[in-house]
Amino acid sequence: MTSPDDDTIQPFRIDIPQADLDDLHTRLDRTRWPDELPGVGWAYGVPRDYLRELVRYWRHAYDWRAAEARLNEWPQFTTTIDGANVHFAHIRSPEPDATPLIITHGWPGSIVEFLDVVGPLTDPRAHGGDPADAFHVVVPSIPGFGFSGPTRDTGWELGRVAAAFAELMDRLGYGRFGAQGGDWGAAISRELGRAHTDRIIGVHLNLLPGAQATAEPGVEELAALSPRERERALASWERTQEWTRERQGYGVLQSTRPQTLAYGLTDSPVGQLAWIAEKFKEWTDSDEHPEDAVGRDQLLTNVMLYWLTGTAGSSARIYYERAHADGWGAPVQPSTAPTALAVFPRENFIPLRHVADRTEVIVRWTEFDRGGHFAAMEEPDLLVGDVRAFFRDLRGSQGEQSGQSGGAA
DSSP states (O other), X not given: OOOTTOOOEEEEOOOOOHHHHHHHHHHHHTOOOOOOOTTOTTTTSSOXXXXXXXXXXXXXXXXXXXXXXXXXXXOEEEEEETTXXXXXXXXXXXXXXXEEEEEEOOTTOOGGGGTTTXXXXXXXXXXXXOGGGOEEEEEEXXXXXXXXXXXXXXXXXXXXXXXXXXXXXXXXXXXXXXXXXXXXXXXXXXXXXXXXXXXXXXXXXXXXXXXXXXXXXXXXXXXXXXXXXXHHHHHHHHHHHHHHHHTOHXXXXXXXXXXXXXXXXXXXXXXXXXHHHHXXXXXXXXXXXXXXXXXXXXXHHHHHHHHHHTOHHHHHHHHHHHHTSTTTTSOOOOOOSEXXXXXXXXXXXXXXXXXHTTTOEEEEEEEOSSOBSOHXXXXXXXXXXXXXXXXXXXXXXXXXXXXXXXXXX
């Protein structure tokens, strides 16, 4: 174990003991199932018949070792930053002038979100793209999540995470770099651009925190908008109300009592699965099941990173830390970083351009006709194309020379 001040970078390889997998199987076999009301579908939560079938697949058909081997195709490392263990993958492009890019997941996601985008981003030549659009990609696990967990002290809110990731990129030898993310990854990427503007080439987001209608649009606000934006503002407010009424309970709990929640999720794999699968159903461009949008094996691999590392509780703490941080609830501090927003229709909130322009320098705004919250998993080709186009435009407009060699990792 490195000391809090040790800035060395250590190679890392995922190698879960078989005893941990055997324990998981035993727990799945001994699941104690609750009752449920007939005919209510997903209204009360995850339906029991659906979850039973998913658990059966998890127990008897899902192959963790295959997933582990795929993740281990990425070179992975750990380092200690600000007293926390930070796990990350660092996939260098074969193109020497590639742009450094850090991409960050959210909750209840993980590095698994990016399995289908890293290849096209790092090696566009091999995926039918332009080699000029290549990136050296860094994929960290947020402190408290997965192999970066658990955290050992309080205060790991998004500002501290962003500072740690800026330090990580410095250790890798990247003076300037781009940032991309959704969910918490969007908030962290935006904070990188806001607080480290001199080092950020551009920020690409597939969610912009606070850009939705947070109050009912007034007459004057609506009158100043185009008919299309007016309709969008009303739809945004309607979706915000629906979120407040039906969907924010998990966030309230994780913002107030994450430790209490952790006992159940850390002890019961079915509980952990249900807690995450529900979000993949509600937040994706799916119809009846999460698998309409995200592959079953991908979903389970993502859940496994929470289960095998026992980080249900420590990953939830980011909600608590943010809700209890100084300045919580204050107006968003503006960012001057060039920013792109990729808008997917089944995202939890509908962003409004006139709201985004109050705090961001929006240079690219793309609205897609499909996809949801987990864009990198649901629509990897759309996301990759938009990331490439954004940074290509920045190179053209700024003459950005960002091909840096990187460090030892």
